[in-house]
Amino acid sequence: MPPVTFTLQKKDRNTGARLGLLQTPHGTVKTPVFMPVGTQATVKTMTPEEVAEVGAEIILANTYHLYLRPGADVVREAGGLHKFMHWERPILTDSGGFQVFSLAGLREISDDGVTFRSHLDGSTHFMGPKESMAVQEALGSDIAMAFDECVAYPAGREEVEAGVKRTSRWAEICLEVHQREDQAVFGIIQGGVFPDLRRRSAREITALDFPGYGIGGLSVGEPKELMYSVLDELQEYLPENKPRYLMGVGSPDCLIEGVKRGVDMFDCVLPTRIARNGTVMTTYGKLVVRNAAYARDFRPLDPECACYTCRNYTRAYIRHLLKAGEILGLRLTTIHNLYFLLKLMERIRRAIEANDLEAMAAEFYAKYNSGKI
């Protein structure tokens, strides 16, 4: 049996939404799912127990970051990423492609991979499909992602087409070199916002028969409507019985709209990053709890939320912590934002089950966009 299998349980009658189960060596995940990001082998500010308590069933970790620090060998010697970071549920690792093309000091792209400079110390490194697979095998994630070329937005047709070609070639290499039998490799579809290139990438990548597919090169600065239209067009080119993972997406509206367009998996640093900047998502929209308006506001962040933060603390206290530079403030906002998004995903799954997704989405938007915080 393959290490990771996907069972499609239900398709929504009115939208492209799907309900599924993703089985992995470290447990089963209900989809559609949002994966909190644990960039450096930790979901920032949280213990694994807290990550589980807010409802996360799977997290994402970053190959590029862990390769540079502490190094893949340290994680392997520790017994793999799960053991190293004390998280026993499933982990998906990205390929490192996005980071070496964007974050790192890019040196040179060849058909074998990318020469880049570490953002930490400027040292020179090389990563291609073989290297990415080797690092992800050392990390021991449940799901590894094929090494892809993510082209920035906006980009010309030629550049995007070259990226599609390389991504397809590299996907083949990833499958050839990958060995771990307790780890799945998902392919990644590129093609920017060019419909025919997206179709071509989808055809080439799905021909390789991966157990799941990432949709890359979206949420990189293009208008949301353009992202939605790419997702709309892509649906019929993706096999129904494989999970679809929209990479880098995590705002409530994009989650809902992505699910409607057949997406099963999401990840994004957004909820945790804005939390650390003092912004929280609530039933009635975003709230910048750092603002002076909340200095004497003794209500919870979101009166309709049942998270640890909202059960025990007020806006006034959290604002005080953030203004005073206290770490507990970052912890409390992070807990709330992740709980909020993961509850939204739970609500989405229940709505699909009840053939009620559109009504649920309308109700959510009505409150979220009301501004009645």
Add this chain to the structure above:
Amino acid sequence: MPPVTFTLQKKDRNTGARLGLLQTPHGTVKTPVFMPVGTQATVKTMTPEEVAEVGAEIILANTYHLYLRPGADVVREAGGLHKFMHWERPILTDSGGFQVFSLAGLREISDDGVTFRSHLDGSTHFMGPKESMAVQEALGSDIAMAFDECVAYPAGREEVEAGVKRTSRWAEICLEVHQREDQAVFGIIQGGVFPDLRRRSAREITALDFPGYGIGGLSVGEPKELMYSVLDELQEYLPENKPRYLMGVGSPDCLIEGVKRGVDMFDCVLPTRIARNGTVMTTYGKLVVRNAAYARDFRPLDPECACYTCRNYTRAYIRHLLKAGEILGLRLTTIHNLYFLLKLMERIRRAIEANDLEAMAAEFYAKYNSGKI
């Protein structure tokens, strides 16, 4: 019945150590006790549940810091400090004296108090015994400390004598103006390292019959032996049936030696502060877990420790977190250090109970100073 009472349960046969119970409106505390410091209404990096889980029965909060931010009125409106910060066990607040004399930009000392500049924004403020009591009553701690003058070390006799005089006068004023019936006020004894001034301060302050006594002006830079000799001399001048609180002390050796000299209560930022700098206390001495030596050390911080950190994480992982600037690293070292010190206090209490303190201390020192980390 007074809000805070102390019951002396046992005196050690061989040392000055005492076993007691400190009853407060928010519960009973076993003494000798170490109080973690929650400067800004949070024990840095921790939730109140975690503070309780490591074994803390009472915490300290800082009047000066909370007066400046968020302001005593905000805390009062929140329903007091316990409710504001979600900590239901006892709280002791310091008087603010130490901070206005050391941390703040000092402007002018008069017999009424101190004019100082905020370290946050340079604004001018005044705090004396009346103001300190008013702030502490607004905070609603279980134990308030009388406003004292803490003279820096080293200081000449005249300066220390002037501090003793003011501290005595201010202690009277504190008692006169204090009103809350659910809050006790402890007096503070000053006198630097001058035996006769210590005796004088002890005589004057204990004459006011406070329900407990702080020993201030120690652990401010003087040699440890000098501190111990002050404690030795002070013992006979302190009433046996009142708790004795040595302020600002928290290294393992000073805790043990303080207990031997009759101290019942301690507080210090040391365990939490060094934790955030990557230094932990272990059974076999201090360990700087940030060091490269621990990059592939997959043992817990302290193999003899049963704290959350040591049960679940390795030195290699914690070092990685600290090097990567991850907040979880600070949390894990803080949890361990507080657990370590609070377990030491528990061990001390059991040893007093068993008339075994000196043997326990010798055993502790033998391991702690062995360097066999």
